[in-house]
Amino acid sequence: MRQEAQLIRLLHGNVKNLNLNGKKLQNVPRPICQMHTLVLLEMKNNRLSHFPDFLSTLTNLEFLNLGNNKLEEIPSVIQYMEKLLKLHLFRNTIVRLTPIVLTKLKSLTLLNLNNNSLTALPIEIANLQSLQVLSVDWNKLQYFPAELCSLTELLEIHASHNQLQALPLEIGLLSSLNKLLLAQNNIKELPEGLGRLRQLHVLDVAGNELRIFPTETHNIPLRELYCEANPLLEKFPVHSVQEEEILSLKELSARLVMKEVKTKGSVIRQMIRYFPGVREMLSQASRCAVCSEAFLNTWLECVKFVKAGKDLKIGKCNNAVIPVRALLCSYKCFNSEGHGFFGVAFP
CATH class of the missing domain: 3.80.10.10 (Ribonuclease Inhibitor)
Structure with missing residues (x-):
């Protein structure tokens, strides 16, 4: 009261x-x-x-x-x-x-x-x-x-x-x-x-x-x-054997189409406007971290270990090196030299 x-x-x-x-x-x-x-x-x-x-x-x-x-x-x-x-x-x-x-x-x-x-x-x-x-x-x-x-x-x-x-x-x-x-x-x-x-x-x-x-x-x-206290991937190089991949017909066709649409005067580039379903499917494509070519399905998931301060320019980070995902289009690109990508192996 x-x-x-x-x-x-x-x-x-x-x-x-x-x-x-x-x-x-x-x-x-x-x-x-x-x-x-x-x-x-x-x-x-x-x-x-x-x-x-x-x-x-x-x-x-x-x-x-x-x-x-x-x-x-x-x-x-x-x-x-x-x-x-x-x-x-x-x-x-x-x-x-x-x-x-x-x-x-x-x-x-x-x-x-x-x-x-x-x-x-x-x-x-x-x-x-x-x-x-x-x-x-x-x-x-x-x-x-x-x-x-x-x-x-x-x-x-x-x-x-x-x-x-x-x-x-x-x-x-x-x-x-x-x-x-x-x-x-x-x-x-x-x-x-x-x-x-x-x-x-x-x-x-x-x-x-x-x-x-x-x-x-x-x-x-x-x-x-x-990002502490996460089970982040660590770099422990191990020997692996890669065989030449066999791509599906859908993947081969998609890669051909995506290459053609970049070419002026290409018939495929002119015709694809009439196929919205195909355009939608191709919009989900990824780009190879090595050769920069587009591909449809994730073929090879890799990792690159980058320095938080130098490469990412992060001022404050409690992990000096962090693993960043990279996608490659083929073992050919994976086996090329100098790219710094590692294949991902889970125990």
């Missing part, structure tokens, strides 16, 4: 900031709903298990901190706070994100869901088109939906200490991404699309199950790379 009386006295002014952190609150005081001018509301370190609907009047709210409470889901009333820029819900017991809430928060730039019990992010997260920072450390996430990759304003993803198995193949669409922090997950392979992240400066994949890095790692302008 004393707290409510204090709040009632505040109603006579145009209150913009209200701090109720650590007040042992089990319920939200009702007078708050009359504070229509509130821009910032802090209620972390309380005992709140719900956030009542009567707070739908707080339509000017830009900052809301409900961290360290007892909430089991994102309160549905937050959907009416369409001016919200920053939302902190860390250290609750949230197990799911309410899709309808996410569809309304068009202005949200920061979402902090650290230390909850999330197992998945809904596809509606794609509605947070202004989101710049997503923090979901210490949850139980097993994957990211591909829809997350439509958030082109996203600058930082914090997702350490989860159960992530892989990243979306579309991750290269996150053109603004600056930090990607994924330590202590179960990631076995990084997608090739990572090489298209031309703004990525910090990558933390320590404590995962990685053996090798993507082929275009050299295109990422990394300043910091953390």
Whole structure:
């Protein structure tokens, strides 16, 4: 009652900031709903298990901190706070994100869901088109939906200490991404699309199950790379015997077509426009790391051990040398001299 009386006295002014952190609150005081001018509301370190609907009047709210409470889901009333820029819900017991809430928060730039019990992010997260920072450390996430990759304003993803198995193949669409922090997950392979992240400066994949890095790692302008505690491939040269490969008819045809389309005046180059299925198939082709010729199916996976500082120009890296994937089109290229690629042998 004393707290409510204090709040009632505040109603006579145009209150913009209200701090109720650590007040042992089990319920939200009702007078708050009359504070229509509130821009910032802090209620972390309380005992709140719900956030009542009567707070739908707080339509000017830009900052809301409900961290360290007892909430089991994102309160549905937050959907009416369409001016919200920053939302902190860390250290609750949230197990799911309410899709309808996410569809309304068009202005949200920061979402902090650290230390909850999330197992998945809904596809509606794609509605947070202004989101710049997503923090979901210490949850139980097993994957990211591909829809997350439509958030082109996203600058930082914090997702350490989860159960992530892989990243979306579309991750290269996150053109603004600056930090990607994924330590202590179960990631076995990084997608090739990572090489298209031309703004990525910090990558933390320590404590995962990685053996090798993507082929275009050299295109990422990394300043910091953390990759310790991974079973990364090591260079132990062993003798091997390679026989001349026998290519399938499909592979031979694809290689011929891809060579012809580079030749001006070629009949195949002129005709391929009428075969969208073929164009789509050939768009998935790889390029040989030795001869630069295109080929359709992965023929020979190799590895090159590169120096993080000298070759990749990474200023801070706890591994002096890292293994980077390379694809070769034939044993002929593999057996040529001077390329520095090693075949991959698994024990």
